[in-house]
Amino acid sequence: MKVDNKRPAFQMKHLSSLTSDDWIELALSNPIEILIDHAHCERKAAGVAIQLMFRYPTETNLAEVLSPIAREELEHFEKILYFLKDLGHSLKALGPPPYGSELAKNVRKEEPYRMLDSFLIAGLIEARSHERLSILALNSDNKSFRVLYESLLESEARHFGIYLKLAKNKFSKDETCKRLEELAKIESEILSETYFLPRVHS
Amino acid sequence: MKVDNKRPAFQMKHLSSLTSDDWIELALSNPIEILIDHAHCERKAAGVAIQLMFRYPTETNLAEVLSPIAREELEHFEKILYFLKDLGHSLKALGPPPYGSELAKNVRKEEPYRMLDSFLIAGLIEARSHERLSILALNSDNKSFRVLYESLLESEARHFGIYLKLAKNKFSKDETCKRLEELAKIESEILSETYFLPRVHS
Numbered sequence: 001m002k003v004d005n006k007r008p009a010f011q012m013k014h015l016s017s018l019t020s021d022d023w024i025e026l027a028l029s030n031p032i033e034i035l036i037d038h039a040h041c042e043r044k045a046a047g048v049a050i051q052l053m054f055r056y057p058t059e060t061n062l063a064e065v066l067s068p069i070a071r072e073e074l075e076h077f078e079k080i081l082y083f084l085k086d087l088g089h090s091l092k093a094l095g096p097p098p099y100g101s102e103l104a105k106n107v108r109k110e111e112p113y114r115m116l117d118s119f120l121i122a123g124l125i126e127a128r129s130h131e132r133l134s135i136l137a138l139n140s141d142n143k144s145f146r147v148l149y150e151s152l153l154e155s156e157a158r159h160f161g162i163y164l165k166l167a168k169n170k171f172s173k174d175e176t177c178k179r180l181e182e183l184a185k186i187e188s189e190i191l192s193e194t195y196f197l198p199r200v201h202s
Numbered sequence: 203m204k205v206d207n208k209r210p211a212f213q214m215k216h217l218s219s220l221t222s223d224d225w226i227e228l229a230l231s232n233p234i235e236i237l238i239d240h241a242h243c244e245r246k247a248a249g250v251a252i253q254l255m256f257r258y259p260t261e262t263n264l265a266e267v268l269s270p271i272a273r274e275e276l277e278h279f280e281k282i283l284y285f286l287k288d289l290g291h292s293l294k295a296l297g298p299p300p301y302g303s304e305l306a307k308n309v310r311k312e313e314p315y316r317m318l319d320s321f322l323i324a325g326l327i328e329a330r331s332h333e334r335l336s337i338l339a340l341n342s343d344n345k346s347f348r349v350l351y352e353s354l355l356e357s358e359a360r361h362f363g364i365y366l367k368l369a370k371n372k373f374s375k376d377e378t379c380k381r382l383e384e385l386a387k388i389e390s391e392i393l394s395e396t397y398f399l400p401r402v403h404s
Contacts (some may be wrong), residue, residue, distance in 0.1 A: 005269070040259070043252070043255060043256070043259075043269075046252060046272070047252050048254060049257065050245070050248060050249050050276075053245060054245070054249065057242070057245075057293060057294075057295050058292075058294050058295050060292070063245070063279070063280075063283060064280065064283055064284075067245075067276045067279055067280050067283075068276075068280065070272075070274045070276055071276045071277065073275045074252075074269045074270075074272055075273065076266075077265070077269055078269050079268065080265055081265060081269075082266075086230055090260075091259060091260055091264070091265060092259075092260050104314070147278050178308050180318060183303065
């Protein structure tokens with residue numbers, strides 16, 4: 001195993017654990033599959049933002065914030081589609097890792113907690129994407145992949161910040177931070193379970 | 203009742219009936235409610251495009267075509283949000299007319315017919331939006347409303363064309379046109395049922 005994988009200097013402080021070297025090796029050895037999976041992640045992230053707009057259609061300012069997020073996720077989705085196409089690849093169905101569905105089990109059913117948990121989990125997924133895309137941007141063998149990931153990762157960190165701000169606008173700072181810490185631990189535990197397929201969130 | 207409402211010179215030829223003068227009067231008398239409802243329509247149309255991308259993730263070129271549609275619907279959604287905000291209004295929940303759910307009942311459950319019907323119904327909704335937005339662009343009392351609707355309506359016609367093309371790429375011209383005619387008749391019948399609330403598709 002290579003042990004000299006670079007780590008980003010800027011680390012999302014709210015994640016409860018760092019990505020393992022095992023994941024880095026698996027991801028770097030399967031660049032196309034990881035990229036196709038990331039295209040699906042962008043598409044799903046757009047779906048999540050729109051789903052939240054649907055669920056809370058009259059929540060002040062929510063649509064103004066989430067609609068541009070959804071558009072940006074779709075732009076990135078399209079960017080990856082054309083990048084793959086240039087390489088002779090296309091989108092294909094990939095079995096998702098348990099990450100998303102396991103995280104979703106931790107969304108409390110009653111409001112307003114459902115809203116808080118939904119914002120924070122959406123944010124944590126963005127934060128983890130930011131960490132992993134940063135690793136891929138630093139360590140991918142191929143320069144065009146490094147440049148692509150570099151171009152995608154800034155928005156992941158920004159979206160995390162937006163979801164955290166949405167939570168803090170609606171809930172107290174204490175309640176938000178306490179729940180974020182709980183969910184971040186759960187997120188790390190889910191990732192610590194062995195999952196052998198190369199996925200952005202395996 | 204006013205009888206001098208202007209009609210657009212360019213009429214979507216695939217619609218089975220013209221909008222009634224009653225609808226025009228109701229819509230012109232309730233400009234804010236119609237506009238809020240149209241914001242919801244743009245949001246829903248983005249949701250439909252993304253939903254189709256989710257349902258057929260590996261269908262060749264589908265995502266490349268639908269993702270930009272979804273982004274454009276979201277841009278228009280945001281444009282209306284800010285237009286409303288400038289007027290001191292904001293998004294509010296509005297009970298939808300039966301139009302969407304009644305149309306959805308006509309989507310056949312088995313593939314590939316489900317795909318054909320989904321494309322054609324999405325297209326017919328865009329075509330009807332184009333007709334009605336054209337009427338609002340011609341007849342609204344307030345110039346800023348006329349300009350807004352004028353800026354929104356071109357994409358409705360273009361999206362109809364895209365959905366029709368998606369259908370024709372996958373199905374024969376005969377099958378597509380026959381089913382489109384059937385669904386267009388159903389669409390007109392649904393609109394001919396009296397519904398008293400001012401909605402884009404009431």
